[in-house]
Structure formats: C-alpha cells, structure tokens
Amino acid sequence: MCTTCGCAEGNLYIEGDEHNPHSAFRSAPFAPAARPTLKITGIKTPDFAPSQTTEGDLHYGHGEAGTHAPGMSQRRMLEVEIDVLDKNNRLAERNRARFAAHQQLVLNLVSSPGSGKTTLLTETLMKLKDRVPCAVIEGDQQTVNDAARIRATGTPAIQVNTGKGCHLDAQMIADAAPRLPLDDRGILFIENVGNLVCPASFDLGEKHKVAVLSVTEGEDKPLKYPHMFAAASLMLLNKVDLLPYLNFDVEKCIASAREVNPEIEIILISATSGEGxxxxxxxxxxxxxA
Structure with missing residues (x-):
C-alpha cells in the first residue's frame, strides 16, 4: 500500500496553484514528476516469503505489515506506515474540527474507476440544488474534467490532481477546502481517486466514507477489497438499472459486504433510472x- 511504497510522492496540483507565485507546480500542472536516478548497492533483502495455498497461490499479506515491498523488512514497513498515518490522522482531526465548527457534513466518496460516482454525484447535486448548500473536492491523478462536470451543475468545485499519488490525503483537503465557498450546515462531497485500496487507510476528516460499487464490477468485490468496505458507513450499489442485462447476484453482494462489515448500510441506486x-x-x- 502507498503508506510504505511511496507512490503518494507524486506531482500534486490543486486548481488555483498556477496563480500562486510560491507554488512549485504553477507552470505545468500535468508535467511528469522528476524521477532521480538511484544506484543502490550492498542492500541485503530481508528474508520474506509469501505464504502458499494448497493450490500454489501466493499470499503476501500475512506479515506484520500486511503487505510486501522489495528490500524492506516487515517491521520497517510497519514503522513507516505508522509514521505516515499518524501524521495524516493529526491533520484529519484538524480538518474534522474545522468542519464541525461550521456544522458541515463531509462525505468521502470512494470506489474503483468507472463505478459511476461522478454521474451519481452530479445527479445528487441537481436534486439538492436550492435546498442544501453543497461544494465538491474532486480527486484524480490528472485532468480537471470531473470538476468541470460538477461546476456545470452550479456547484462550487475544486480539482485536486494527485499526479502519481493514488489517493487524497488530509493535507490535500486542508489545502483545498478553504478555497471553496460553503455555508454553515452545508455538505462537502469529496470524490476520491478511483481506487479501492489506499483511500481506505487515509482519514480526510470526513464524517463517513461512502463506497460506491456498480453492478458491472462483480458481487465479490467487498471480499476482494475488504478494508474499504470495512471502513465505509454506507455502500451505494450503483447502476441497478443494468441488472436485467447482467449476471449479478444482488443478495450475494449484500451478504459479502455484511460479512466484511455487519454494520454497513446499503442502498440500491441508479442515477439513470432514479431508483434509490x-x-x-x-x-x-x-x-x-445527526
């Protein structure tokens, strides 16, 4: 996971930074991040072997760190992860306190790419228009496409491009949120980078994680990516209008989600048909x- 492999060290770009003379990224928000050439010699790889099933499958998640990185011991990976998450969690608590002071509901929308969460979000914003003040932080590795789609609904939005990074973190939210106009008692939707792994570990200061799973993905997804569904308060089972055309077992999917998280709430939904x-x-x- 990125708490140990360093993939979060990407080329961060938040809309508006190009006008900031102190921003290191103002000139080229889509420029590739510099990658120094490293020559490392004399490093002994710690002894580590994946566990094997009777079928010969390999499982690298059985160590202390629950993951594997070449050249790093399980203990060292665990130390790095604890350090990274501790810093992030402190920032997340500051974010949470700021949101609470304004009685703002903050939701972290998480899913794999292509789940339909942006379409679902735009439909949600249209229905909330003139009823509840809303704002959106959009997370993607590159482009401002999704923020443009959100702004087309009349909702304030800011794009955060993570570069090589595969998730948003609390510092990014601390940087982006103050740039958005949002009244007290409003809703801030954070649409995270499409990824069912790393965003599960990073608290942004939200009240709830909302996992969006589409019926085109397979009903065993909660079992394949248990950390995300364990961290979520709500699962939106999306694109249910496509069920007549798919071999998808809704009850099996719900059972899989509740096997991982017995407390998770589940709503069957479709932005296309309006169901749910x-x-x-x-x-x-x-x-x-609440």
Whole structure:
C-alpha cells in the first residue's frame, strides 16, 4: 500500500496553484514528476516469503505489515506506515474540527474507476440544488474534467490532481477546502481517486466514507477489497438499472459486504433510472441532522 511504497510522492496540483507565485507546480500542472536516478548497492533483502495455498497461490499479506515491498523488512514497513498515518490522522482531526465548527457534513466518496460516482454525484447535486448548500473536492491523478462536470451543475468545485499519488490525503483537503465557498450546515462531497485500496487507510476528516460499487464490477468485490468496505458507513450499489442485462447476484453482494462489515448500510441506486435516489437523499438529510 502507498503508506510504505511511496507512490503518494507524486506531482500534486490543486486548481488555483498556477496563480500562486510560491507554488512549485504553477507552470505545468500535468508535467511528469522528476524521477532521480538511484544506484543502490550492498542492500541485503530481508528474508520474506509469501505464504502458499494448497493450490500454489501466493499470499503476501500475512506479515506484520500486511503487505510486501522489495528490500524492506516487515517491521520497517510497519514503522513507516505508522509514521505516515499518524501524521495524516493529526491533520484529519484538524480538518474534522474545522468542519464541525461550521456544522458541515463531509462525505468521502470512494470506489474503483468507472463505478459511476461522478454521474451519481452530479445527479445528487441537481436534486439538492436550492435546498442544501453543497461544494465538491474532486480527486484524480490528472485532468480537471470531473470538476468541470460538477461546476456545470452550479456547484462550487475544486480539482485536486494527485499526479502519481493514488489517493487524497488530509493535507490535500486542508489545502483545498478553504478555497471553496460553503455555508454553515452545508455538505462537502469529496470524490476520491478511483481506487479501492489506499483511500481506505487515509482519514480526510470526513464524517463517513461512502463506497460506491456498480453492478458491472462483480458481487465479490467487498471480499476482494475488504478494508474499504470495512471502513465505509454506507455502500451505494450503483447502476441497478443494468441488472436485467447482467449476471449479478444482488443478495450475494449484500451478504459479502455484511460479512466484511455487519454494520454497513446499503442502498440500491441508479442515477439513470432514479431508483434509490430518494432513499439516498433521506440518508443525507439524516446525517446532516445527526
């Protein structure tokens, strides 16, 4: 995971930085990050071997760190991860305190790429328009496409490009949120980078993680990526209008999610047909009032 492999050290770009004379990224938000040439010799690789099943499959998640990186011991990876997450968690608590002071509901939308969360979000914003003040932080590795789609609904949005990074972190939210106009008691939607692994570990200061899973992905996804669904308060089972055309077992998917997280709430939803949208809006209002 990126708490140990360093993939978060990408070329961060937040919309507006190109106008900031102190920004290192103002001249080329899509420029490739510099990659120094390293020559490392004399490093002994710590003894580590993946566990094997009777079928010969390899499992690298059984060590202390729950993952594997060439040239690093399990203990060292664990130390690095604890250090990274500790710093992030302190920043997340500051974000949470700031949001709480303004009674703002903050939701971290997480999913794999192509789950339909941007379309679902735009439809949600249209239904909330003139009812609840909203703002959006959009996370992607590159482009400002999704932020443009959000702004087309009339909702303030800011794009955060993570470069090589595969998730948003608390510092990015601390940098982006103050640039958005959002009234007290409003809703801040954070659409994370499409990734069901790393965003599970990074607290942004949100009240809830909302996992979006589309019926085109397979009903065993919660079992394949358990950390994300364990961290989520709500699962939106999206694109249910496509169920007549797919071999997708809804009950099996729900059972898989609840095997990982017995407390998770689940809403079947479709931005195309409108199914489940009212239930989703009721859930949002309940969280605002909680």
């Amino acid at each position: 949208m009212d239930q989703w809006l009721v859930w949002l209002e309940a969280q605002r009032c």
